[in-house]
Amino acid sequence: MAHASGAHFASTDRWGGVSAAPYAELNLGGAVGDDPAAVRTNRERAARSLGLDPAAVVWMNQVHGKDVAVVDGPWRGGEEIPAVDAVVTARRGLALAVLTADCTPVLLADPVAGITGAAHAGRPGLVAGVVPAVVEAMAGLGADPARTLAFIGPSVCGGCYEVPEAMRADVAGAVPESWATTRWGTPAVDVAGGVRAQLGRMGVSLVGQSHICTMESADHFSYRRDRVTGRLASYVWLGDDERAGEAEGGPGR
Incomplete structure (x- = not known):
């Protein structure tokens, strides 16, 4: 898909x-x-395949919380990466990256204001409110939620994310739209569904969502399926061009 915005959203495969x-x-x-x-080689390959400078990508030390960091460049060598689950920037051309292997990557951009944001929304982050937190942080830099575009990357679907009944009830108590049932009839959580609802309540427009369930796809990493495994990355950045696109697939695809 493409739209005249200058915002770019991309997710890798394995x-x-x-x-x-x-x-x-x-x-x-x-x-x-x-x-x-x-990992360094892989990050360089992934960035270059997207036309990005590998040194101009911001990574996070993700901890399943809702803290947000405002950044104006990559972390400097030797600098400790803060424990956050969202980053926002007002710098065009700077790519923000989210690491996942079932959790939901949330990518956002207000192309008019030149503000981007990225959030790591697992089940705990969804409940904690990392999505509203990143939208609010972007607004603090001058973004307008009504003008902000969002894309949701590959994640485990509600039909696969089985949880105990009490956990489903707890999550749905915070975000009702996350209530789900597996394909085999047991309690589940739809994190991406909860993210969509939170974005909607903040007035943010969803311009796309990956059709991929990481747990079902052999082309993607899944922690719930494999436990010891790699991590995908989803990226957002603003270019100076008038056309934007969403891409899925690493350099090998």
Whole structure:
């Protein structure tokens, strides 16, 4: 899909990298036990495949919370990456990245104001309110939620994300739209469905959502399926061009 906005949204698959099993191949997560050199190479390949400078990508130390960092450039060498689950920037051309392997990556942009945001919304982050928090942080920089565009990347679907009945009730108590049932009839949580509802309540327009369920797709990493595995990345950035697009697939696809 494409729209005249200058906003770019992209998500990788697991192919086209150099990591060995069980992280094969395009693991972009640096805290899952993979060879750090392989992760660096993979991040460079993924960025270049999207036309990005690998040194101009902001990563997070994700902890399933709702804290947001305002950034104006990549973290400096030796600088400790803060424990946050969302980042926002007013710098065009700076790419914000979210790491996932079932959780929901949320990418946002107000092309008029030149503000972008990215959030890591797992089940705990959904309940904590990381999505409203990132929208509010963008507004603090001058973004208008009514003008903001959102894209939801690959994540586990509500038909696969089985949880205990009490957990489903707790999550749905905070975000009713997350209530789900697996395809085999047991309690489940639809995190992406909850994210969509939260975005809607903030006045943000959803311009796209990946059709991929990470747990079902052999082309994507899934923690719930494999436990020891790699991480996908989803990116958002604003260019100076008039056309924007959404892409899925790593350098190997």
